[in-house]
Amino acid sequence: MKLSAFTDRRFVSLDVTSGTKEEVIRRMTDLLSRSRKVADADIFLSDVLAREELVSTGVGYGVAFPHAKSKAVRDVVFAFGRTTTDVDFGALDGNPVRLVFLIGAPKEEEPSRLYLNLIAHMSFLMKDEGNRELLLSTDSVDDVLRLFDSVK
Numbered sequence: 001m002k003l004s005a006f007t008d009r010r011f012v013s014l015d016v017t018s019g020t021k022e023e024v025i026r027r028m029t030d031l032l033s034r035s036r037k038v039a040d041a042d043i044f045l046s047d048v049l050a051r052e053e054l055v056s057t058g059v060g061y062g063v064a065f066p067h068a069k070s071k072a073v074r075d076v077v078f079a080f081g082r083t084t085t086d087v088d089f090g091a092l093d094g095n096p097v098r099l100v101f102l103i104g105a106p107k108e109e110e111p112s113r114l115y116l117n118l119i120a121h122m123s124f125l126m127k128d129e130g131n132r133e134l135l136l137s138t139d140s141v142d143d144v145l146r147l148f149d150s151v152k
Contacts, residue, residue: 001121003148007078010034012141016081016100021058021089024081025049025066028102031079037104043072044104058091062136063126065119067103076114078103078122080144082135099126099135125151 011031016024025048033041047068051057058064064087079102086096101122105115125131125147134147 001117001151003078003118003121003125003151004145006076006118007080007145007148008035009141009145011077011079012144013079013081014139014141014144016083018083018085018087021052021064021087021097022049024083024087024097024100025052025102028066028079028081028100031081032077032102032104035077037075037077038073040072044068044070047072047107048102048104056090056092058089058097059123059126060091060093060095061126061129061132062086062091062095062097063099063101063132064089064091064097065101065103065122067101067105067115067119069105069107069115071107073104073106076103076105076118078118080135080148099132121151 029045047070051068057066081100089097
């Protein structure tokens with residue numbers, strides 16, 4: 001699976017201004033609002049924040065996967081952001097987050113297999129310390145997209 005098929009260089013930011021978890025999610029939603037796959041950024045943001053209230057999407061190792069199925073999303077899409085400073089996401093391991101993948105999928109249709117497969121591939125990618133280090137250190141969106149497509 002090529003992860004880059006679900007994003008675009010316009011949805012990659014290597015300098016997301018940090019703040020609270022909610023502020024970072026809002027900034028990431030602003031990135032995805034540029035996509036034709038997101039019909040209404042405000043509704044999508046509300047759905048992501050509601051999902052985040054259920055349980056933190058900070059999975060550990062400085063990574064978070066905020067996500068939601070939403071009526072405001074037309075097709076599976078994601079944005080990637082690297083924050084400028086550590087952000088408290090209430091991660092499972094207690095560590096702050098710097099790498100954020102915001103994922104959206106349509107609520108009405110049945111994208112569950114694709115949606116879950118995408119999250120699984122991202123999780124696999126982020127288990128590798130070298131991959132995380134590359135995302136933390138690169139200044140190249142092209143490097144990020146190449147890394148996304150390195151997962152088999």
